[in-house]
Amino acid sequence: MTRVRTVLGDVRPAELGVCDAHDHLFLRSPRLPGQELDDVPAARAELAAFRAAGGAAVVQWTPYGMGRRAEELPALSRATGVRIVCATGLHQAVHYEPGLTARLRGGKLAGLFVSELTEGIGTTGVRAGLIKVAGGFHGLDAHARWTMAAAAEAHHATGAPIAVHLELGTGALDVVDLLCGELGVPGERVILGHLNRSPDPVVHRQAAASGCWLAFDGPSRAHHATDWRMPEAVRALAEAGFGDRLLLGGDTVTAGARSVDGGPGMPHLLRRVRQRLAQEVGAELVERVLTEHPGRAFGTRWT
Structure with missing residues (x-):
């Protein structure tokens, strides 16, 4: 039976609620x-603000070696009533000291992912529920290919979904070719992130046709063009028959972006984005994207 692996244990997909x-x-x-x-x-206050706005679950994409504070997540989940899904995985090389990635060479990376998915992260007892990796700008470098190969190996061993950071929303089809083509990961087990940052409708349709999930996640931090084009990109996908492949997220990555520090933060997704998208595709589809789709995307028949 499919379950979503949260920091407090596995739950049925329908139990996630607004995610x-x-x-x-x-x-x-x-x-x-x-x-x-x-x-x-501050993390507790942000979760509480998200809960007050109607939120019930958050998928944290912070991977290995980037301060994900897995040991804090269970208590935060209990205190706020928000379910949390934690990630394993590895980001782009620029986010790490060279020595850290060097220690994971020689076939160790896939083993790390599998261990964090099935046994737990360090001594925390928290098991990851997804694998997060990253592409490059309009392509895949050697580091991306290495991490994606390890992610695919861990997926085949566990069934875990793979979430991909697309740099500025680019390179989606290269990721699809590698993960779903060469490495044999089913499209429905891959989440392509940041497609709002490169609103190319042809690429979006081609990526959706592969069966992958398309995530529109986070307000623009550079300019406003991608923000106002995001709703029309979502509408175009829905009209093309891909409304069942969509996910929404906030992607708060700096302290100043938190709502409790004056930024849009997690509540922005429910206070503003939900209403704006409902004008384009209808409230019914938006509610499915926020409630039903995350359970399907992150739910796994764990092995």
Whole structure:
């Protein structure tokens, strides 16, 4: 039977409720000095604000080695009543010191992913519920191919879904060719993130036709064009028959982006994005995207 693996244990997909399918409670990177998400009270306040806006579940895509604070997540989930799904995986090389990735060479990476999915993250007892990897700008470098090969191996061993950061929304078809073609991962087990950042309707349709999930996750941090084009991109996919492949998320990656610190934060998804998309595709589809789709995308017949 399909289950979503949360930090408090496996639940039926229907139990997730309204879900932010891509966000971060904790995150550290040398690319974001001084902007770390590393404050437990702030994370609790953000989850509480999301809950007050009608949210019930959050999928944290923070992978291995980026300060995901897995040990804090169960208590935060209990305190706020928000279900949390935690990730294993590896981001782009620029987010790590070279020594860390070097230690995972030699066939160790897939084993790390499998261990965190099935046994738990370190001594926390928290089991990851997805594998997060990343592509590059309009392509895949050697690091991306290495991490995706390990993710595919871990998927075949466990059934876990693979969530992919697309750099500025690009490279989706390269990811599909590698993961779903060469590496044999079923499209319905792959989530392509940040497609709102590159609103190319042809690429979107081709990616959707592969069976992959298409995630529109987070307001623009650079300019507004992708924000106002996102609803029309979602509508185009729905009209093309791919409304059942969509996910929505907030992708809060810096402290200043939290709602409790004056940014849009997690509640923005429910306060603004939900209403805006309902004008384009109808409230019924938007509610399915927020409730039914995450359970299908992250639900797994764990092996």
